[in-house]
Amino acid sequence: NYKPHYEKVAKLFNGPNAAHPGRILMARVDCASKVNVDLCSRFSVDHYPFLLWGPPPKFANTKWDRKQEKSDIKLIDDGRTAERLLMWINKQLESSFTLDDKKYENENMLPNSTSDPKQVVQAIYDVEEATAHALQIILEHKMIKADTRDSLIRFLQILVAHHPSKRCRRGSAELLINFDDHWPSNLSLSSQDSSKLLESVAADNHKICGKEVPRGYWIFCRGSKSETRGFSCGLWVLLHSLTVQIGDGESQSTFTSICDFIHNFFICEECRKHFYDMCSSVSVPFKSARDLSLWLWSTHNKVNERLMKEEKDMGTGDPSFPKAIWPPKALCPSCYRSSSRTSDGALQVDWNEDEVFPFLVNYYGKTLVSSYKETYMESLQGRTQVGAALADDASSSHAARVPIGAALGVAAASCTFGALACFWRTQQKNRKQRKNWN
Numbered sequence: 103n104y105k106p107h108y109e110k111v112a113k114l115f116n117g118p119n120a121a122h123p124g125r126i127l128m129a130r131v132d133c134a135s136k137v138n139v140d141l142c143s144r145f146s147v148d149h150y151p152f153l154l155w156g157p158p159p160k161f162a163n164t165k166w167d168r169k170q171e172k173s174d175i176k177l178i179d180d181g182r183t184a185e186r187l188l189m190w191i192n193k194q195l196e197s198s199f200t201l202d203d204k205k206y207e208n209e210n211m212l213p214n215s216t217s218d219p220k221q222v223v224q225a226i227y228d229v230e231e232a233t234a235h236a237l238q239i240i241l242e243h244k245m246i247k248a249d250t251r252d253s254l255i256r257f258l259q260i261l262v263a264h265h266p267s268k269r270c271r272r273g274s275a276e277l278l279i280n281f282d283d284h285w286p287s288n289l290s291l292s293s294q295d296s297s298k299l300l301e302s303v304a305a306d307n308h309k310i311c312g313k314e315v316p317r318g319y320w321i322f323c324r325g326s327k328s329e330t331r332g333f334s335c336g337l338w339v340l341l342h343s344l345t346v347q348i349g350d351g352e353s354q355s356t357f358t359s360i361c362d363f364i365h366n367f368f369i370c371e372e373c374r375k376h377f378y379d380m381c382s383s384v385s386v387p388f389k390s391a392r393d394l395s396l397w398l399w400s401t402h403n404k405v406n407e408r409l410m411k412e413e414k415d416m417g418t419g420d421p422s423f424p425k426a427i428w429p430p431k432a433l434c435p436s437c438y439r440s441s442s443r444t445s446d447g448a449l450q451v452d453w454n455e456d457e458v459f460p461f462l463v464n465y466y467g468k469t470l471v472s473s474y475k476e477t478y479m480e481s482l483q484g485r486t487q488v489g490a491a492l493a494d495d496a497s498s499s500h501a502a503r504v505p506i507g508a509a510l511g512v513a514a515a516s517c518t519f520g521a522l523a524c525f526w527r528t529q530q531k532n533r534k535q536r537k538n539w540n
């Protein structure tokens with residue numbers, strides 16, 4: 103959501119149609135990407151958006167500390183919207199640029215097309231990807247601290263028991279077994295200690311969902327644009343899949359663990375804050391898995407509802423996957439008792455929760471896991487049929503449109519097409535690296 107704000111400002115200064123070319127160079131860095139870890143840690147980036155201002159050469163070789171009083175590089179502390187950011191810049195330069203200096207053209211309005219909801223059978227790969235991705239972010243951003251350590255342990259415990267992927271359950275267990283060796287409870291990590299531990303975890307080849315993951319691409323959560331969907335979509339699917347697996351006696355502790363995990367380890371500041379507020383508004387402890395699954399479902403719908411409006415107003419979001427109240431009637435007709443539209447066009451649904459819960463259990467439980475089991479069995483039988491299995495899936499009644507790159511990637515992970523995999527992965531890496539500096 104910040105992106106269009108910053109692009110609005112950047113378009114005044116960057117690119118061939120800029121109204122004020124060359125006055126300022128705006129650049130963006132994706133700190134969630136491995137190639138930028140060193141750069142981002144030099145500037146102690148611990149949340150986003152994180153805006154810095156300074157002479158370009160200083161960014162090349164400075165190690166910046168925000169506590170440092172006299173520095174050529176400053177933290178922009180008031181730049182959450184295009185207007186405020188431009189006001190901040192105007193103050194620095196004693197200028198009077200306005201956003202109207204060059205009309206902002208929204209390039210994101212592409213025609214809509216609908217997605218096939220049955221693709222969830224392939225979401226198991228994205229749940230693995232999101233799990234590995236989350237751990238990678240936690241390690242690279244050195245987020246395990248004295249006050250967050252317990253929350254990670256509690257979340258890993260849930261993953262050990264209920265992660266829909268067996269290899270992630272195994273990997274989470276291994277991580278827990280070695281947890282005290284890597285992160286002793288009395289250790290308050292200096293950045294040097296933390297780097298050493300990160301190296302040792304990497305050297306142990308500790309991959310929470312097996313060696314092949316993260317694979318570097320998304321299947322179910324693949325957006326039509328490179329910067330949409332992906333991790334946050336995979337994270338939602340993981341959370342839903344956990345809530346439908348737990349037993350009634352675990353519902354309250356799972357609720358607390360999910361809330362704490364998002365609060366401590368989801369680096370999208372706005373998301374974790376909103377989610378934390380919604381967690382805090384729950385006053386009665388959960389007594390059943392049903393209640394927790396329905397709470398997460400309706401919380402997700404509240405986020406959808408809010409983003410639906412924001413994305414419409416700002417032209418963000420993925421045009422091929424517009425936010426909507428979920429599940430749509432076509433996916434679960436019996437979930438709807440009745441529905442109507444308000445005067446401003448918003449959908450209001452009288453839900454039949456006795457139908458929604460079994461629907462969620464089936465969607466995020468049985469259906470999601472079905473594809474994994476098949477693949478896992480095949481991997482035990484010699485790992486040669488994965489590409490074919492995906493192709494078969496695509497024409498089965500669980501029809502899933504598998505992007506060709508992803509299908510090749512999964513096939514490659516089975517070690518069947520080594521050379522192809524190498525080529526494809528290199529392409530992916532190059533693409534990622536190019537993206538990070540545009």
Ligand SMILES: Cc1cc2nc3c(=O)[nH]c(=O)nc-3n(C[C@H](O)[C@H](O)[C@H](O)COP(=O)(O)OP(=O)(O)OC[C@H]3O[C@@H](n4cnc5c(N)ncnc54)[C@H](O)[C@@H]3O)c2cc1C
Nearest residue numbers: 331334335337338364372373376377399402403405423428
């Ligand atoms: C905990 C959390 C909080 C977030 N908060 C914010 C925020 O405050 N601001 C922000 O801009 N972004 C937020 N995000 C990101 C945002 O919700 C989306 O994940 C992101 O925009 C990608 O959207 P998507 O189209 O892939 O669908 P997502 O919303 O990520 O959903 C993934 C899939 O889940 C299914 N689904 C959709 N709704 C439901 C539901 N109600 N119940 C069950 N399944 C459903 C659909 O199949 C969908 O494709 C948050 C993400 C998480 C995990």
